[in-house]
Amino acid sequence: MTELADRAADPAIDPTTNPTTNANPAARSVASSSDATDAGAPAVDVAALGELLLGKWAATRRVARALAGRPELHKTEGLSHTDHRQRVFGQLKILVENGAVHRAFPASVGGADEHGGNVAGFQELVIADPSLQIKAGVQWGLFGSAVNHLGTEEHHRTWLPGIMNLDIPGCFAMTETGHGSDVASIATTATYDPATEEFVVHTPFRAAWKDYIGNAAVDGLAAVVFAQLVTRGVSHGVHAFYMELRDPGTKDFLPGIGGEDDGVKGGLNGIDNGRLHFTNVRIPRTNLLNRYGGVDADGSYTSSIASPGRRFFTMLGTLVQGRVSLDGAAVTASKLALKTAIQYATERRQFNASSQTDEEVLLDYQRHQRRLFTRLATTYAAGFASEQLLQKFDDVFSGRNDTDADRQDLETLAAALKPLSTWHALDTLQECREACGGAGFLIENRFASLRADLDVYATFEGDNTVLLQLVAKRLLADYAKEFRTVNFGVLARYVVGQAAGAAIHRTGLRGVAQFVADSGSVQKAAIAIKDEASQRTLLTDRVQTMVAEVGSALKGANKLPQAQGAALFNKHQNELIEAAQAHAELLQWEAFTEALGKVADPGTKVVLTWLRDLFGLSLIEKNLSWYLMNGRLSMQRGRTVGDYINRLLVKIRPHALDLVDAFGFGPEHLRAEIATGAEKVRQDEAREYFRGQRASGQAPVDEKILIARAAKTAPRR
Structure with missing residues (x-):
């Protein structure tokens, strides 16, 4: 075994x-190469690189990371899901006691209006236990955030103090068994009754049950429930409602509310996910979180955003x-x-x-x-x-x-x-x-x-594939705006934008001006694919080409009957999602490249540039068939990609430990036995043992050596 x-x-x-030739200076084993042994070889400033990686909210991350390193917040392996849930709920109280959850809330209720720092600190909690991170995210990042961003000051005064100090553990009840990422189609309704000035919340069938809801199985006393708002016989789309779920004393569901426990999951078993359903549950009119749309006492609906679609996306965008x-x-x-x-x-x-x-x-x-x-x-x-x-x-x-x-x-x-x-x-x-x-x-x-x-993580807060489709639609929308009056013959040259210089930075379709406008060929620009400009050329051109091809194929789809338009879109869905992924990879490459400009230490910059090049060339290698089939690289040039990558591996090898040490994790964060140095102790002990055997002459002779000796001394025929 x-x-x-x-x-x-x-x-x-x-x-x-x-293998790469091995050298072993001090406690670290590094590959020997001209890069590693030259007197002028680059070195990484680990401390400075660590600061760069911590980013704008470095101080907040340090505080959060120190908290995440405390044993009382760590995941205890082997617990039953019931015990794990209890432990994580207790850990939420530790977060409250240490002021780790109040940053993003309004100053009027004791918060700091610190949105970026709040998320930066929250991200570090995964070090302690992902269940703790997500449980905290449900309570303060979803439930509390919904009240904060969708409610008014009156809602804030009424509920946020209890949410912040954990007196009101809550749920974010959006997802339904029958509708996950398709939030606009959820079936739970909230119908206004002007006679009592109440909303009647109802799940009309099993598929409308709220499902996979954190805190729903055990701990949640209240919820922000998303439902179709209906008043005067008109549905105004999805809105958010504050609803009490359980009696605080008995923890029993209130009348008309029921639910089930989702039970043991493939992971995150410190969170009590469950299902909720409602049978004509009445809540006050004022429980509508009405920042973007409200209902008057007589049932009339008003909103500062006239377009139902824009209103929906504005609410979800918060x-x-x-x-x-x-x-x-x-x-x-x-x-x-x-x-x-x-x-x-x-x-x-x-x-x-x-x-x-x-x-x-x-x-x-x-x-x-x-x-x-x-x-x-x-x-x-x-x-x-x-x-x-x-x-x-x-x-x-x-x-x-x-x-x-x-x-x-x-x-x-x-x-x-x-x-x-x-x-x-x-x-x-x-x-x-x-x-x-x-x-x-x-x-x-x-x-x-x-x-x-x-x-x-790949399927909650938006299924990954569905999210990339959202990105693809944005790319198509930007494409349509840029080229509404341009024919495809011009598009084929990919002259996207006319600003001399580098990329036009935006989160939609990125335009890069100078590549093909002058040369007419990306292949000519890719003389040396390890060059930064050439990587940008190849990566950007691929996004532009893919979007242009799909945009051309879908031209006029919005004028077709609904079924035909949907069929045409579906026919090209895979290409759309691949274009969106290529776009996201380009965003990452650009972010890495921009970060290089912030590195002051020359040695660190050299090593990070190698690492950036490795990322860019790995993307090109992954999609090499596309570049070859579309004539962006010659077969000869394509063969060099792997060679460039292999050379970079040798250059990076001596700096590998520095690059991961810059992450700034201590033993209390890693909590992995094989990262403690114990393996080095074992290996050194083994090497010393065999070295001693050889030195004393007591080492047994390998049979293969005897056979080789015998072959040499055997008489020739």
């Missing part, structure tokens, strides 16, 4: 392969912080996994391919570097993009930049980045688990536990 587990550490490792939070939390989880896996890979030894006596360090194998360094590069890119998203979020919610266009940009940016970062976290956790062999499968090293808990 042990041998099989060890070999599973890297299926590409074979005793006959030639709740975008869930996606922003998950994006950053997923990046943090990826960092945890990579720090553990890379630390272990610098200590664990396997196979003596280049030496008769010493086994090789795992991280000196090229394939192992491919597995971990490419994901490390993506994690850096995702982290820098996440910081930009968080700053955009703070700009909007602080009111500094809060136009309709800003909110649409924020919505699009969150919908683009959250899918990539959450998918990447799951992929990284799995790859790091496998790269650590059997040790990676032990719960004590956290990979399996974190992956189970983060699995649902």
Whole structure:
């Protein structure tokens, strides 16, 4: 079993392969190369890089990370889901006691109106226990945030103090069994009765039950319920209503309210997810959270936003912080996994391919570097993009930049980045688990536990695929605006924007002016694909081309009968989502590139540029077939992509530990046995044992050596 587990550490490792030459200065094993041994080789300023990674809200992140490092907030593995739920609810009280949940709420009720810092701190809670992070997110990021952003000052005074201090544990009751991401089609109704000045909330059938609702099974005393508002026989679309669920003393459901426990899940079992249903439950008219739409006593409906569609998206847009939070939390989880896996890979030894006596360090194998360094590069890119998203979020919610266009940009940016970062976290956790062999499968090293808990991140706060479709529609809308009067022959040249210089930055379709306008060929621009400008050319051109092709195919779809238009859109849905993903990857690459401009230390900048290039070239390699089929790269040029990547791996290898040390995690954050240095102690003990045997002459002779000697001395015929 042990041998099989060890070999599973890297299926590409074979005793006959030639790993990177190994050198072992001090406690770190690094690959020897001209880059590592030259006197003028670059070095990483770990402290300065750590500051850059912490971003604008560094102080808040430090406080939150210190709190997340406290044992009383850590996940205890092996608990029953009932005990785990109780532990996490108790941990929420610790967050309240430490003022960790009040930042985003209004100063009028004891908050700080600090939106970006609030999310930055929240993202760090994944270090302690993802269940704690999401339970806190339900209470304050969804339930409390809905009251805050959709309600009025009267609602704030009435309910926010109790929500903030946990006197009112609550639910965010939006999702229904029959409708997940399609919020506009939920079936729960809130029908106004002018005779009593009440709304009657009702779930007309089983599929309309609110489902997967955090806090619904046990702890929730109240909920913000999303329902179709009906008054005077007219449905005004989805609105939010505050509703009491349980008697605070007995915890029994109030009359007309029922529910079920969702039970044990694939992860996040510290959260009591459940189902809720309502049978003609009456609530006061004033329980409508009416910031964007209200009902007068006589039943007349009024709203400051005339368009029902725009009103709906405005209301949902105020709740975008869930996606922003998950994006950053997923990046943090990826960092945890990579720090553990890379630390272990610098200590664990396997196979003596280049030496008769010493086994090789795992991280000196090229394939192992491919597995971990490419994901490390993506994690850096995702982290820098996440910081930009968080700053955009703070700009909007602080009111500094809060136009309709800003909110649409924020919505699009969150919908683009959250899918990539959450998918990447799951992929990284799995790859790091496998790269650590059997040790990676032990719960004590956290990979399996974190992956189970983060699995649902890909489908809540918006299913990832659905979110990318939202991004694709925005790209098409921007495309239509830019090229409403331009024929496809012109579009084929991809002259997007005419500003001389670099990219036009926006969260819709990015225009890059100079690529093809002069040369008429992207291939000519890609003389050296490792060059920054060439990477930008190739990555941007792919997005533009894909959007232009789908836009051309869908031209006139809005004039077709509904069924035909839907069929045409569905025919190109896959291409649309691929274009959106390519766009999101471009956003990450651009964020990484912009971050390089903030690096003052020359050595750090060199190493980070290699890492950025690794990210860009990995994207090009992943989509190499597209570049070849569309004539963007020649076959000869395409063959060089892998070679460039392999050269970068050798350059990055000596700096791998510095790059993960810059994440700033201590043992109390990692909590992984294989990241404690214990493996190095074991390996050093083993090497010393065999060294002593050889020195004393007591080492047994390998049978293969005797056979070789016999073959040499045997008489020739």
